[in-house]
Amino acid sequence: MRPMLDVDRRSSRVPFLDLSPMTEEVRDEIAGRWQELLLTGGFIGGEAVTRFEEEWARYCGTDEAVGVGNGTDALHLSLRALGIGPGDEVIVPANTFVATAEAVVLAGASPRFVDVDPGSLLVTAEGIEAAATPRTRAVVVVHLYGQMPDMDRIAATAKRLGLHLVEDAAQAHGATWGARRAGSYGVAGCFSFYPGKNLGAYGDAGAVVTSDAGLAATLRSLRDHGRAGGGHYEHARLGTNSRLDALQAVVLSAKLRRLDAWNEARRECVALYRELFDEEAARYVHQLPGGQPVHHLAVVQVPHRSHLRAALSASGVATGIHYPTPCHRAEPFRGYPGRDAPVAERAAEHILSLPLYPHMTAAEVERVAGEVNSVSSRSPDL
Ligand SMILES: *Cc1c(COP(=O)(O)O)cnc(C)c1O
Numbered sequence: 001m002r003p004m005l006d007v008d009r010r011s012s013r014v015p016f017l018d019l020s021p022m023t024e025e026v027r028d029e030i031a032g033r034w035q036e037l038l039l040t041g042g043f044i045g046g047e048a049v050t051r052f053e054e055e056w057a058r059y060c061g062t063d064e065a066v067g068v069g070n071g072t073d074a075l076h077l078s079l080r081a082l083g084i085g086p087g088d089e090v091i092v093p094a095n096t097f098v099a100t101a102e103a104v105v106l107a108g109a110s111p112r113f114v115d116v117d118p119g120s121l122l123v124t125a126e127g128i129e130a131a132a133t134p135r136t137r138a139v140v141v142v143h144l145y146g147q148m149p150d151m152d153r154i155a156a157t158a159k160r161l162g163l164h165l166v167e168d169a170a171q172a173h174g175a176t177w178g179a180r181r182a183g184s185y186g187v188a189g190c191f192s193f194y195p196g197k198n199l200g201a202y203g204d205a206g207a208v209v210t211s212d213a214g215l216a217a218t219l220r221s222l223r224d225h226g227r228a229g230g231g232h233y234e235h236a237r238l239g240t241n242s243r244l245d246a247l248q249a250v251v252l253s254a255k256l257r258r259l260d261a262w263n264e265a266r267r268e269c270v271a272l273y274r275e276l277f278d279e280e281a282a283r284y285v286h287q288l289p290g291g292q293p294v295h296h297l298a299v300v301q302v303p304h305r306s307h308l309r310a311a312l313s314a315s316g317v318a319t320g321i322h323y324p325t326p327c328h329r330a331e332p333f334r335g336y337p338g339r340d341a342p343v344a345e346r347a348a349e350h351i352l353s354l355p356l357y358p359h360m361t362a363a364e365v366e367r368v369a370g371e372v373n374s375v376s377s378r379s380p381d382l
Helices: 007-011 020-040 047-060 071-081 098-106 125-131 151-161 213-222 246-276 305-314 342-347 362-377
Strands: 064-068 089-093 110-114 136-142 164-168 188-192 206-210 298-301 351-354
Touching: 020 246, 047 064, 047 206, 047 246, 064 071, 064 213, 071 098, 071 136, 071 164, 071 188, 071 206, 071 213, 089 098, 098 110, 098 136, 110 125, 125 151, 136 151, 151 164, 206 213, 246 298, 246 362, 305 351, 305 362
Parallel strands: 089 110, 089 136, 136 164, 164 188
Antiparallel strands: 064 206, 188 206, 298 351
């Protein structure tokens, strides 16, 4: 099925991401609850934060959620709470956002990069097994683009190797593998609520979900200057300041009630994209049969990316690249082991992220797919 493009559609612009319709849906509810907070002045902690933590844990299927300042801190503090530090190695995928590896270095440990599967661009149990050394203490699995890898096999491998399994679920709010949600497989599931994520705050925010009560208690202490024991000036350990504030918690509670519907809308857009693409024009990242992704990003692999990207831009279609430099090649991570990741390196030259957001219309998806197909059919053979 090839869509017919009329003149109006061709001249309209398609943004990469449009948050405003989501903001509009929750505007009145949030305004009302923010007004209450302004009157009481309870900006840090309090009932709004506790309520969101309970809701988020229930949604993810874990006993607890600990709100923190952002997704990077969720990862970094989880590793510290697990006792990971200098001399330890943590396996991370070569294909991820830098924050995954940053968190490992911030905890004082070394990242060990592992290559990804060429279809899904996610880590595999085999890759983790091959990368582990006697110094490896943990693996951070990244549910990149909103899709979980085979978590049954990865969890079994991590268990056999004696590695802590941590999930970087910053792009996977609500994704599942089997009957379980992102964040509930590992000892710690780390989320970012950066505004552009599937569940996004109105600023920076994050959370760790866990069913390990001891780990949750350590995280609550670490996020709050190492406080423990109840006294305001009782500091049991070196902590930091990384708290989820009440204004953001209110936003997240309101948006959480719409998350499933918004994720479903993303899935419908992606199903249409996949139906419309000509096979030689764009290959959507492989969808693994064991889970249900939430499509944080719509990523295709294309033969002539710079040509296509320029043509799309000229016709008003915004695109992105996630990520132009594979993580292990980024400047801060020179010198860490496991720098050979040919699949991630090759993918970095061919991946293109297309517009995707819950309120994207079928006409917009058709317009983007139509442009991709028609530009590709006119591409020079390189
Ligand atoms: C966004 C993101 C993070 C970091 O989250 P922040 O809230 O920006 O600190 C970590 N990992 C991945 C995969 C992300 O996409």
